Amino acid sequence: MNGPHDMGGMHGMGPIPIEADESVFHSQWEAKVFAMSFATFCNYFPVDETRHASERMPPGDYLTSSYYERWLYALELLITEHNLVTPEEIEQRIAKLSQEEY
Amino acid sequence: MPHSHHSESDIALRVRAIESLLAEKGIIDPATLDAIIDAYEHRIGPHNGARIVAKAWVSYDYKQRLLADGTSAIAELGLTGFSSEHMVVVENTPQVHNLVVCTLCSCYPWAILGLPPTWYKSFAYRSRAVIEPRKVLQEFGLDIPDEVEIRVWDSNADLRYLVLPERPSGTEDMSEEALADLVTRNAMIGTAKVYPPRSPSTITA
Structure with missing residues (x-):
């Protein structure tokens, strides 16, 4: 299927963002998204399904998200589609954790 | 890279919520996550x-x-x-x-x-x-x-x-x-x- 991920030859993407001495992850959440994806795609879904999940992101979102935000989208899509966690559980847990912060 | 319309703190919270749910259900082991992160940050x-x-x-x-x-x-x-x-x-x-x-x-x-x-x-x-x-x-x-x-x-x-x-x-x-x-x-x-x-x-x- 065609989509925004098929990016070879696309115009208008600007200069290459080259970072000096870049760290492997830019934040703790990036590291966690990577590790949770790695742990689940070894055990619950194959890596191809994970990549395809990120390609199912709506094009507007795909083009305005950072790399690990796309991974997060894929992870959330797969764990909910495979009924490991429900979307309601995620929203409820977010609400609970954000209350605990105050 | 594009800048997201979501704030970093919202994303971090969402990630913590998912992590806590997956850990609670035994789908992931927090120690395994730390080992994966350590491997890619330091060994590989x-x-x-x-x-x-x-x-x-x-x-x-x-x-x-x-x-x-x-x-x-x-x-x-x-x-x-x-x-x-x-x-x-x-x-x-x-x-x-x-x-x-x-x-x-x-x-x-x-x-x-x-x-x-x-x-x-x-x-x-x-x-x-x-x-x-x-x-x-x-x-x-x-x-x-x-x-x-x-x-x-x-x-x-x-x-x-x-x-x-x-x-x-x-x-x-x-x-x-x-x-x-x-x-x-x-x-x-x-x-x-x-x-x-x-x-x-x-x-x-």
């Missing part, structure tokens, strides 16, 4: 690829095996690993410069180079490397003369590439270990060359 990285390159520079026979069948020659060094199961090694020469990209996403030989840098995953690199590689390389400070052919290799989930850079001149007396120290990540993707050490120093063992 371009030093693995540099060992392969240095060995190919000092051993003609190894280099021939590496170029003929990258997968098995890399396995000889025990460096086969996740996301690097099928490898093709392409050699830079005075006539040919190789450049690796993944236009579809971010396929990259993790076991050999670690996780890819942000620029490799950027929309700019993914879109432009295949249509204007010379301009892209100029942004990395690398001017490839017009008479040198540039070959661009588009990675995929099943097949990943490693560039064997040219051995710099003046390194004939260096040991394999000292040579490996000269090899950078970007040189193995094709966005840099390998340069000799600035002055003869302690690394010239």
